Structure formats: C-alpha cells, structure tokens
Amino acid sequence: MDGTTLPIQPEIDFCENDRHGVYRAIFERRDVRGQFKPDPVEDDKLARLITAAHYAPSVGFMQPWDFMVVKQQEVKQKVHDLFKTAHNEAADMFEEERRETYRSLKLEGILESPVNLVITCDRSRSGPVVVGRTHQKTMDLYSSVCAVQNLWLAARAEGLGVGWVSIFNEKAVKEVLGIPKNITVIAYLCIGYVSHFYQKPELEMANWRERLAIEDILHFDQWGQSEQNSLTQTLKDQQAAAQEGRFLSEIL
Numbered sequence: 001m002d003g004t005t006l007p008i009q010p011e012i013d014f015c016e017n018d019r020h021g022v023y024r025a026i027f028e029r030r031d032v033r034g035q036f037k038p039d040p041v042e043d044d045k046l047a048r049l050i051t052a053a054h055y056a057p058s059v060g061f062m063q064p065w066d067f068m069v070v071k072q073q074e075v076k077q078k079v080h081d082l083f084k085t086a087h088n089e090a091a092d093m094f095e096e097e098r099r100e101t102y103r104s105l106k107l108e109g110i111l112e113s114p115v116n117l118v119i120t121c122d123r124s125r126s127g128p129v130v131v132g133r134t135h136q137k138t139m140d141l142y143s144s145v146c147a148v149q150n151l152w153l154a155a156r157a158e159g160l161g162v163g164w165v166s167i168f169n170e171k172a173v174k175e176v177l178g179i180p181k182n183i184t185v186i187a188y189l190c191i192g193y194v195s196h197f198y199q200k201p202e203l204e205m206a207n208w209r210e211r212l213a214i215e216d217i218l219h220f221d222q223w224g225q226s227e228q229n230s231l232t233q234t235l236k237d238q239q240a241a242a243q244e245g246r247f248l249s250e251i252l
C-alpha cells in the first residue's frame with residue numbers, strides 16, 4: 001500500500017486546551033456510586049458515549065463488544081437483587097475486621113442512575129484466527145475493557161458519572177438480561193448526572209486502600225530492578241502533585 005495516498009490527520013499536536021482536557025478527564029474521572037441525580041441523560045449524549053466506546057482499540061480490529069442499554073426499572077430491580085445477593089456473599093469473604101467496613105461501602109448506583117449500560121465481549125466475533133490474538137486469547141476481553149475506558153473518560157468530559165458494578169454472578173446477570181451463553185459480560189455500568197465528583201477514589205477516602213507509590217511498581221530492563229534516575233524522580237514528583245490535586249496546574 002502506498003502510504004502517501006492514505007488520508008492523514010491534519011495535525012499531530014494537540015493545542016494546549018485539548019491536551020489539558022484529556023488529562024483533566026483522566027484525573028477527574030471517578031467511579032460514581034452514590035451521587036447520581038435522577039435527571040435523564042439526553043440521547044445525543046448517551047450516543048456520544050457509546051460512539052466513543054465503539055471507537056476504542058481492539059485486537060485485530062475485532063470490535064468484540066455489544067452495548068445493551070437498560071432503562072426499565074423492573075429490569076434494573078432484578079439486577080439490583082442479584083447485586084444484593086452477591087454483596088452479602090462477598091462480605092463473608094473479607095477478614096472479620098474489614099467486614100463491617102465492607103458492608104458500609106456504597107458499591108453501586110443501579111436504581112438511582114437513569115441509565116445502565118452493559119458492555120460485553122463476543123469471543124468469536126471475527127472467526128478463530130485474529131491478528132494479535134493468535135497467542136494470547138484474552139486480548140479480546142482487554143479490547144472490550146478499552147471500550148469501557150473510552151466511555152468512562154468521555155462521560156467525565158460530558159459531566160456524567162459512571163459507576164462500574166461487578167458484584168454479581170455473571171451467569172445470573174446474563175439470564176436476567178437475556179444475554180446468550182457465548183457472550184461474556186465485561187462491564188455493568190451505571191450512568192447519570194451527579195451532584196458532585198469526589199477528588200479521590202472513594203475506597204482511598206475510606207482508607208480501604210492507598211494509591212500505590214509509583215516507584216514500587218516501576219521496573220527497568222528486568223523485573224524487580226529499580227533505578228534512581230531522573231524518570232523515577234519525575235514520576236515521584238508527578239505522583240505527589242497528583243495526590244495533592246496539583247497535576248493539572250503544575251505538571252502540564
């Protein structure tokens with residue numbers, strides 16, 4: 001193929017505002033559970049989110065996703081019932097000291113959010129041999145997750161909150177939603193306008209878990225090999241800024 005005849009994008013660089021917008025969406029995106037407002041989400045906005053998801057990268061351009069919009073209260077109620085069952089089971093899986101804290105966490109907004117959206121993965125979408133998936137079969141699942149992340153960031157840019165709910169038995173969810181056996185549920189998302197976005201993850205604020213120090217999860221050339229070099233120092237400085245809400249104003 002002659003590369004010069006293919007259409008190209010007019011610009012390589014983003015202008016300052018656009019670049020800022022991308023990082024803003026990344027740092028200000030939150031998992032929303034309890035701050036949903038009942039206001040309906042306009043179809044054009046919801047469509048933009050789904051379009052953004054559909055333009056995610058996928059292995060071999062497989063596009064293994066489907067999108068299922070759930071708006072009916074009785075369907076949401078059934079999913080919520082499944083959540084409650086799984087949430088009770090989950091509590092018993094944690095160490096005793098953490099059980100009460102776990103129970104006190106708000107971990108879904110299924111009924112309060114006006115729209116629920118299911119993103120799935122059809123593992124046989126483009127036949128048995130897929131470019132890039134010949135040796136690592138799970139790449140299709142990761143592709144659908146890329147679609148979720150696109151949607152999540154686009155939603156933040158639209159002023160919409162998204163909460164990912166994974167506390168239910170997948171088989172039961174599929175039954176309730178009539179999803180065929182060969183389709184994998186990747187994400188059950190609650191979407192809607194919010195009263196506010198928190199600055200930090202709710203699990204971080206609840207002291208459930210801290211953001212890991214970047215230098216502890218950074219390796220050079222060999223696993224477990226660290227280096228005190230300028231990249232390491234810059235990453236530490238950027239993390240300190242991000243933790244204090246200074247990333248957008250000081251690092252960009």
Ligand SMILES: Cc1cc2c(cc1C)N(C[C@H](O)[C@H](O)[C@H](O)COP(=O)(O)O)c1[nH]c(=O)[nH]c(=O)c1N2
Nearest residue numbers: 029030031033106107108164165166167201202203
């Ligand atoms: C695959 C997957 C699955 C879930 C989540 C996320 C992801 C990526 N998260 C959200 C998760 O708790 C949250 O992303 C982290 O706590 C970090 O917070 P922020 O997303 O930065 O606000 C999530 N949250 C929740 O309240 N109930 C849930 O069942 C899940 N499930």
